[in-house]
Amino acid sequence: MRIGELSKRSGVPVPTIKYYLREGLLPAGVLTSPNQAHYDESHLRRLRLVRALIDVGELSISSVRDALSAIDASDESLHVKLGQVQEAISRAPSTPLDDESVREAEAFIAQYGPLEGYDIECSGVSRMLAAVLSAARSLGHDKFGENLGAYVEGMRIIAEADIEYVMRRATSVDDVVESMVVGTILGDAAMIAVRRLAHAQESAKRIGDSAARASAAREGER
Amino acid sequence: MRIGELSKRSGVPVPTIKYYLREGLLPAGVLTSPNQAHYDESHLRRLRLVRALIDVGELSISSVRDALSAIDASDESLHVKLGQVQEAISRAPSTPLDDESVREAEAFIAQYGPLEGYDIECSGVSRMLAAVLSAARSLGHDKFGENLGAYVEGMRIIAEADIEYVMRRATSVDDVVESMVVGTILGDAAMIAVRRLAHAQESAKRIGDSAARASAAREGER
DNA sequence: TACTATCGGAAAGGTACACTATCCAAATGC
């Protein structure tokens, strides 16, 4: 197919596709003449992945580029590759971190489980955690870290389901990597949404009785 | 204190504080003369909250404004207020959604638990879920929705800890609301970070043996 | 009472990002 059909099938405007081509988010099509190129299903698939990373994952163009090049890299082991894509799709804050929080974050990671070959100091995850703890501290929530135990417990269940899901559907190594990217990005958003629901439900259960009754009454009036 | 000290204590540049004042993210100080104002601890606290919402929560200025005005609103019940701040701090995607995914999302919410007074159709949470399912579908992950069961299970644990945490430390109604905002925003980031760790650990356990051994060997060489 | 630093407030400027628009000669498709 040519760029017009790629655009129609993906819902992405032609100029935007050209922009993505320029930015290296999409491999060039096969040139059939100096100014004609053909694209195939793999381009469509890649384009949809790009849009998912941008729209749902809210990644920047350059993060998407990093993630894709990690996906496409072929000279690494699967484990290393997964680490690289994880780094690419994890937003690392650029805020200055206080030492106390950095130490707390690293201690948490160390205690969480020995991760061989995991470079704690320069991982986005540890900086993220440090930023969270640092922000919590500055807001007077210095006990926030104690909550992390529950997070670990919850994430154990979810991560297990994630891996299970990836293993069930993936048919090749590249498939595993791509599924992990998709599952991670979509899962992040899904987790957040489900947590909001759980909060709303808990709020309704504990304190919303009168409000719910009022709402039900309003509903009844119609 | 005057603006200079507020800046020094918060780490936010003076011009940025002025900008936040203009944007209504920070209440004006008490004017002691036509061009002198005093700020107190509440301003410092609010300023730190704003920075946490922006830096950790990655909220836009206008979302922060919405969240703050929901926090400050006084004429609503706690339950309604919590719903409003939740809406303000939940990023709702602006992508077009396919009907199938919208239906699946709404069915999920309905089945998840009866939320009285919860307007499914115009909640950011349901749009978020629909966007996730829609993106999954377009990427060929049409079974992604089946994973949500595990997410619910994980979130039950986490949401319970969240509520517990808020109830334990809050001393007033306003405190509950603010703690909920902070806990939600920081918790989102924390969840994501912990999930990354869990994935890394699982990857190391299942496939990283050889890579870990290689890394350990490299470590040993030093 | 000089003098310097800092202040509040307004307006204009800047930077980064993610596209969009315009143009061109060449190729396609009816």
Added chain:
DNA sequence: GCATTTGGATAGTGTACCTTTCCGATAGTA
């Protein structure tokens, strides 16, 4: 034959989030 579409390059747009600059007034210090 001829309107449409193409790849490719360059320039422009819109939004978001600050910064810079300026002003006359005030605060703190000598």
